[in-house]
Amino acid sequence: MEExxxxxxWLVIVSFIVAFVLAFGIGANDVANSFxxxxxxxxLTVRSACILATIFEMAGAILIGYKVSDTMRKGILDLSMYNGQEMELMLGCLSSLxxxxxxxxxxxxLKLPISGTHSIVGATVGFSLVCRGTKGLKLQTLGTIIASWFISPVMSGIVSVILYKAINVLIINAETPLTPALRALPFFYMATISVNIFSIVLDGPKLLYLDNIPLWLAITISLSIGLIVAIGIQLFMVPWQRRQVIEDIRKSSNKDVQFTFGESTDSSRDGSPRTSRMMEEGTAGRDLPVIIEVPANNNGYILAQSESLSDLPSKESKTGNDILSPKLNLPTNGNVTPAYGLSPNSSAVPLIREKTIEPMQMDVKIEGDDSPEIARVFSFLQVLTASFGSFAHGGNDVSNAIGPLIAVWLIYIEGTVLQKSxxxxxxLIYGGIGIAVGLWIWGRRVIKTIGEDLTKITPSTGFTIEIGAAFTVLIASKIGIPISTTHCKVGSVVFVGWVSSSSSSGVDWHLFRNIIFAWVVTVPVAGLLSGGFMAVLRPLLL
Structure with a gap:
């Protein structure tokens, strides 16, 4: 044994080093999916996302990651095929890393969000094919894993779309959207917290003495904690959220608008020009005449009419509060010049704007955007569900990164391929640290792809994306199937982005095609790399 x-x-030492590099890669790529x-x-800012991801990735890896790591190191290969050839299996694990x-x-x-699960499974199959051909592979387990890669994005997308449609009908399109949003807040928190707690206490790790808790007790504990959280949300967060929303809208409604006025020339009765100056700057509130664009005249100026703000069409807030009444956001600065031919002293003077001035932006909700009150309510929920998703990701993908490393370590400690510990x-903590380092140093590359480039994401759609993907991953982790977090998240992003937009242009299909291509080649590329290293190292070192 000592020999x-x-x-x-040396194999153990090198495996720890390479596993950290792999965990770094998963942190830079896969963890970006979570936030x-x-x-x-x-x-969230990138910095805030990194802080939360570090905390919840570690928690997920420690509390639920053990089960998936068992599948990765025992479920794919028939380890008995390597009995008596411990060094060969350890070298194979190093090659897969x-x-x-x-x-x-x-x-x-390349800024492509690929699957860490795909990579490690493909690499494991690659070295095994070099060593034992297809004999050492458990094809049934491998088939289940491969099937989950195609099922998981669709299932995650469907869950997210159902939730999105429900929120759209019951909250966003309701007569008073703020009221049902705040009413649903405790339920959303309770559901999210309860599912998280249930995943931890049911068949939990022996290290935390949670392996013998019966089903009824796990349900009771999770629902009780969720109910306590819901009561706290109802008593404290809901009133606070309501005050914050009303205060935000009051501030935006009362904001003054600054205009700079210049010289204006009008005509006397004999046709000679006459010049007068208006005030240099003026401040106006809700009764300020508003410029409405009409076709330009021959001099290249845009003519305008003067109308009262109250006459303009605007999107009404449906809360019934004066605070949430119709409003119009004007630009904070603009150059305005009265038209020739009329006195600037006239209260009904038509205005013209120089053609260099940008068109005015009215406070009309752009398609796909959340209203301010909905955005604020769902912002907190999105942070919660993103943390939930990060927790699930830690349980699933940290295990993938260190699965081969665990095999190397236990073979080294026990001296046999049939590890029982x-x-x-x-x-698990070591793998979590590697993932956190990768996220902090390089994670923003793929964060941009998932969060900005693929489709437009708002707090409400982001919430449905997060909860659908995280729920799918967490359930799969408890079953013991190492599915792809990346596939679930991208599936939810594409499904919700497609459904929430009025046309197919809501999703960047060119980018999605590139992502699909990266998914398809991940298994063979990782397998070829792993198999190639194994083919080179085995005759040299064994």
Whole structure:
């Protein structure tokens, strides 16, 4: 045993180093999926997203990651095929770490969100084909994993779309959207927290003494904690949210508009020009005459009419409060010149604007945007569900990164390929640290792809994307199927982006095509890299 330990020590050391690089790649690529939508909808900054991701990735890896790591290191390969050939299996695990790590780093450089799960599974299959051909592969388990790659984005997308439609009908398009949004807030928090707690306490890790809790007790604990959270939300957060929304809208409604006025020339009765000066600057409120564009005259100026703000069409808020009454946002600065031929002292003077001035932007809700009150309510929910998604991602993908490393470590400790020990906690933490470092250093590349480039994301759509993808990943993690977090998140983004827009242009299909291509080639590329390293290293080192 001592001779084997001395001989295999270098493999353990190198495997730890390479596993950290792989975890770095997963952090830079896969973890971006967790908070990409929150950053894209401007709910979180990149820095805030990195802080939350670090916390919840680590928590997910420690609390639920053990189960998936068992599948990755025991479910794909028939380890008994390597009985007596422990060094060969350890070298194969090292090759899989190298192959998947290289591909993840390359994909991150290209800003393509690929699957860490795909990479590690493909790399594992690659070295096994070199060593044992198809004999060492558990094809049924492998088939289940491959099927989940196609099912997971569709399932995640459907869950997100159903939730989006429900929120759209019951809240966003309601007569008073703020009221049902605040009414639903405790329920959303309770559901999210309860599912999270349930995933932890049911069949939890032995390390936390949660492996013997019966189903009824797990349900009772999770619902009780969720109910306590819901009561707290109803008593404290709902009133606070209502005050914040009303205050935000009051501030935006009372904002003054600054205009700069210049010289104006009118005509006397004999036709000679006469010049007078208007005030240099003026401040106007809601009764300020508003410029309405009409076709330009021969001099290239845009003629305008003077109308009262109250006569203009605007989108009414449906809360019934004066605070949320019709409003119009004018630009804070603009150059305005009265027309020739009339005195600037006239209260009914038509105005003209120089053709260099940008068109005025009215406070009309752009298609796909959330109203201010809905955006504020769902911003908090999106942060919660993004954290939920990060927790699920930690349980699923941290395990993928360190699955081969766990195999190397336990073979080294036990001296046999048939490992019986529980997944070591310190290795789960080690993988979580590597993922956090990758996210902080390089994560913003893929965050932009997921959160901004693929489709327009608002707090309400971001919430549905997060909850659909996270729910799918978490359930799969508890079942023990290492599905792709990337596929779930991208599936939800595309489904919701497509449904929420009035046309297919709501999704960048060219970018989506590139992502699909990266998905398709991930397994063979990682497998070829891993198999190639194994083919080169085995005759040299064994």
């Amino acid at each position: 084997f330990a001395d001989e295999a020590l 990409g939508t929150s950053v894209g909808s401007k709910v 190298i192959g998947s790590g290289i591909w993840l780093i390359a994909a991150t450089f 529980e997944t070591p906690l310190f290795i």
